[in-house]
Amino acid sequence: MFVTIVENNEISAGYFRLAIHSPELAENTKPGQFIMMKVGDNYDPLLRRPMGIHKISNKDNNPCVELLYQVVGKGTSMMSKMKKGQQVDVLGPFGNGFAIPQNIKIAVFVAGGVGIAPLAMLAEKMVKDATDLKTYLFIGGKSKNDVLCLDDFEKLNTKICIATENGSLGNQGLVTNSVSKFIDQKANGQASFFACGPYQMLKAVSELTAKKNIPCQVSLDRRMACGFGACLGCVVKVTQGNHGSYKNVCTDGPVFDANEICW
Amino acid sequence: MSIEPKKKKINLSVEIAGIQFQNPVLTASGTFGYGMEYTDFIDLNLLGGIVVKGLSIKPSHGNSPPRMVETASGMLNAIGLQNIGVEVFINEKLPLLKKFNANIIVNFFGDTQDEYVLAAERLNDITEIAALEMNISCPNVEKGGMTFGTEPKITEELVRKVRKVTSSPLIVKLSPNVTDIVVMAKAAVNGGADALSIINTLLGMAIDIKTRCPMLANVTGGLSGPAIKPVALRMVWQVAKAVDIPIIGIGGIMNAQDALEFIIAGATAVQVGTANFIDPSISVKIIEGIKNYCQKDKIGDIKDLIGTLRS
Numbered sequence: 001m002f003v004t005i006v007e008n009n010e011i012s013a014g015y016f017r018l019a020i021h022s023p024e025l026a027e028n029t030k031p032g033q034f035i036m037m038k039v040g041d042n043y044d045p046l047l048r049r050p051m052g053i054h055k056i057s058n059k060d061n062n063p064c065v066e067l068l069y070q071v072v073g074k075g076t077s078m079m080s081k082m083k084k085g086q087q088v089d090v091l092g093p094f095g096n097g098f099a100i101p102q103n104i105k106i107a108v109f110v111a112g113g114v115g116i117a118p119l120a121m122l123a124e125k126m127v128k129d130a131t132d133l134k135t136y137l138f139i140g141g142k143s144k145n146d147v148l149c150l151d152d153f154e155k156l157n158t159k160i161c162i163a164t165e166n167g168s169l170g171n172q173g174l175v176t177n178s179v180s181k182f183i184d185q186k187a188n189g190q191a192s193f194f195a196c197g198p199y200q201m202l203k204a205v206s207e208l209t210a211k212k213n214i215p216c217q218v219s220l221d222r223r224m225a226c227g228f229g230a231c232l233g234c235v236v237k238v239t240q241g242n243h244g245s246y247k248n249v250c251t252d253g254p255v256f257d258a259n260e261i262c263w
Numbered sequence: 264m265s266i267e268p269k270k271k272k273i274n275l276s277v278e279i280a281g282i283q284f285q286n287p288v289l290t291a292s293g294t295f296g297y298g299m300e301y302t303d304f305i306d307l308n309l310l311g312g313i314v315v316k317g318l319s320i321k322p323s324h325g326n327s328p329p330r331m332v333e334t335a336s337g338m339l340n341a342i343g344l345q346n347i348g349v350e351v352f353i354n355e356k357l358p359l360l361k362k363f364n365a366n367i368i369v370n371f372f373g374d375t376q377d378e379y380v381l382a383a384e385r386l387n388d389i390t391e392i393a394a395l396e397m398n399i400s401c402p403n404v405e406k407g408g409m410t411f412g413t414e415p416k417i418t419e420e421l422v423r424k425v426r427k428v429t430s431s432p433l434i435v436k437l438s439p440n441v442t443d444i445v446v447m448a449k450a451a452v453n454g455g456a457d458a459l460s461i462i463n464t465l466l467g468m469a470i471d472i473k474t475r476c477p478m479l480a481n482v483t484g485g486l487s488g489p490a491i492k493p494v495a496l497r498m499v500w501q502v503a504k505a506v507d508i509p510i511i512g513i514g515g516i517m518n519a520q521d522a523l524e525f526i527i528a529g530a531t532a533v534q535v536g537t538a539n540f541i542d543p544s545i546s547v548k549i550i551e552g553i554k555n556y557c558q559k560d561k562i563g564d565i566k567d568l569i570g571t572l573r574s
Binding site for chain 1: 294295296301303316325327330333342488490539540
């Protein structure tokens with residue numbers, strides 16, 4: 001379907017927030033789901049790009065969904081040049097999205113770089129729907145330029161812990177060091193973790209939470225050709241599955257229980 | 264009394280190996296799952312045929328990821344023929360798929376000649392299956408796969424063995440990774456093929472220069488998409504001149520114009536592959552496009568267009 005871009009702004013060097021007007025997507029998208037976006041109208045790039053939904057919002061009374069993306073290659077570079085008012089071809093929403101546990105008391109979000117994108121929508125929904133929910137955000141990046149969306153979590157009264165590899169904001173080092181300390185000191189059976197970011201970060205969070213039997217959902221990012229379960233190009237190795245040892249990140253995920261993945 | 268000028272009805276039906284297809288547009292194996300993956304996007308009843316994901320006698324896990332990467336106007340894949348196996352297909356997928364008008368063609372393969380024969384035997388005489396498509400050309404599996412499709416003697420021998428155990432129409436899908444596709448086509452014909460699917464993917468690779476690692480865990484993969492269309496078209500044209508059985512043209516078909524090129528080159532039907540990933544409703548749009556072309560060019564029957572390349 002063709003939808004109209006209502007905003008495409010650089011929010012930090014190399015990171016853009018793109019909003020598209022779509023009542024259908026705004027109505028039907030759950031946190032953690034994604035759309036497949038055609039970039040350009042010729043054969044190079046050929047395939048659609050999987051883009052996680054970052055937020056659902058209202059702009060001038062138009063229901064919108066927002067994407068948050070980092071310019072990393074040809075597709076995202078072309079996306080960054082898209083203009084307000086331009087039509088763009090999208091399919092979706094696809095994927096399972098996060099499962100929100102009932103009566104959850106403590107939610108811990110762990111984000112690396114642009115991995116914050118789906119967690120912002122998830123946190124907002126969880127805080128809105130729950131009573132008495134305590135939220136924590138552990139967010140990391142190479143430098144302060146890569147630490148995004150803090151204001152979204154401040155609004156939710158989330159306790160925020162920042163780590164940057166060069167020390168330009170928050171603790172110096174990897175975000176998983178802070179997560180490790182938190183788990184040792186504070187986390188208990190009441191907490192649930194939700195993580196999105198680089199593979200190595202997800203792997204580390206998965207190991208840390210597994211040690212204490214803390215539930216943890218991870219959102220994976222994979223190259224995809226279709227996004228709806230036909231190409232089998234995006235698979236991830238799982239500990240068990242119905243159709244062998246791989247699952248589709250597009251239709252079985254992109255969100256998985258961390259202990260389901262063969263890291 | 265004046266008569267309203269009527270839009271002439273176009274006959275899009277074609278026949279391959281005794282099977283009637285309501286139109287010449289099929290979906291290619293490996294790009295259309297087991298069909299049901301597409302029901303949210305298109306009415307499967309409108310398709311000429313659905314060629315399901317390649318099946319083996321036993322289920323197969325496929326290759327390690329990463330399995331796909333985009334290249335210029337194309338994509339490389341090394342899925343490794345991940346599939347649910349013949350038995351699960353017959354019991355779980357076929358009952359859902361048979362409700363539609365489209366002909367169901369089952370693509371199958373084996374790691375050994377015996378496995379090809381076993382799969383063909385099990386798939387034989389199932390009324391809902393219109394035809395079998397024998398994959399002797401997958402570049403992404405270690406054993407068998409493409410080697411069965413690159414040695415003409417082995418091709419002929421294998422097709423003959425499969426021919427003996429099935430009464431279903433037998434389509435052989437050829438590999439383009441050969442010196443002379445015509446030699447391979449003739450070998451398949453001699454073995455008893457009823458039709459040929461031309462072409463499977465072209466063997467290729469891509470490298471990440473930051474890590475100096477291959478982009479695919481399998482190192483090499485099959486190239487598909489518009490990048491390969493000229494090669495596929497040339498091969499269809501060459502084979503069409505050399506053999507008397509019907510050809511199904513495959514390779515980078517993105518729109519009706521591409522499909523028509525294959526038909527003019529000599530294909531009786533076409534399969535749409537990679538384009539399904541980008542627009543899951545593209546096959547239906549291609550059928551409409553072919554109809555419009557016929558209408559405009561006053562072609563009453565698509566069969567009149569097959570192999571009409573002018574010099």
